[in-house]
Amino acid sequence: MEQPEEQDVDMTSPADINNDNEPVADVEDMRKRLKEMEDEAAALREMQAKVEKEMGAVQDPAAVAADQANREEVDSRSVFVGNVDYACTPEEVQQHFQSCGTVNRVTIRTNKFGQPKGYAYVEFVEVEAVQEAINLSESVLHGRQLKVTAKRTNVPGMKQFRARRPSPFMGGYGFRGAYPATPYFYPPYGYGKAPRFRMPMRYGPY
Secondary structure, X not given: OOOOOOOOOOOOOHHHHHHHHHHHHHHHHHHHHHHHHHHHHHHHHHHHHHHHHHHOOOOOHHHHHHHHHHHHHHHOXXXXXXXXXXXXXXXXXXXXXXXXOOEEEEEEEEOOOOOEEEEEEEEEOOOOHHXXXXXXXXXXXXXXXXXXXXXXXXXXXXXXXXXXXXXXXXXXXXXXXXXXXXXXXXXXXXXXXXXOOOOOOOOOOO
C-alpha cells in the first residue's frame, strides 16, 4: 500500500500571530503621537513669537541703549517752553528763539482733538543755545510770559511722583497719624434732611 505523503503543518495559532504584530503597532502609535507633539510644540513656538513681536517684548538691549543715548543727546540740545499762547504757531516760536542759535525743530504738543496744550519743545543744533534760550524765560510772546527750562529726559519705566492732595477726612497732608483730623458732625434729625414741623390743628371755623 502506498503511504500518504507527509505535509508540514503550521502549528502557529491566530493568537501568536496577533502577539507578533502588537510591538509593530505600538511603535507606529508612538511615532504618530511623537509627530503630533512636535507639531503642537512648533505651533506654540510660532504663536509665542508672533505675540512677542506684536507686543514688542523682544528688544535688543544694544538697540535700546543706543536709542536711549540718542534721546539723551537730543534732549541736551532742547528746551521746554511753557505758557505758550494757543494761537501761537511753530514759525513764531522759531523766530522768538532764533537769536539763541540754530533752531532744528519746534514741537507744539496737542491733545487728541488737535488742540494745543499750551507748551512746546524747541530743539537746537548747538548745545550752547540751551542756556541762551533759558535766559529768555519770562520773555513775552503773544502777550504771555514764557517759562523756559531745560528739557529733561524721560527714563523708560519710570513715572514722575505726584504728591497726593490732602484730604479733610484724614490726617495732615493725606498721611494717617500726622495730626488728628477735624471731626465731622452730622446734621441733626438723621441723614441731613430738614426737620419736619407739624402744624397744630385748629378746630372750628377759620
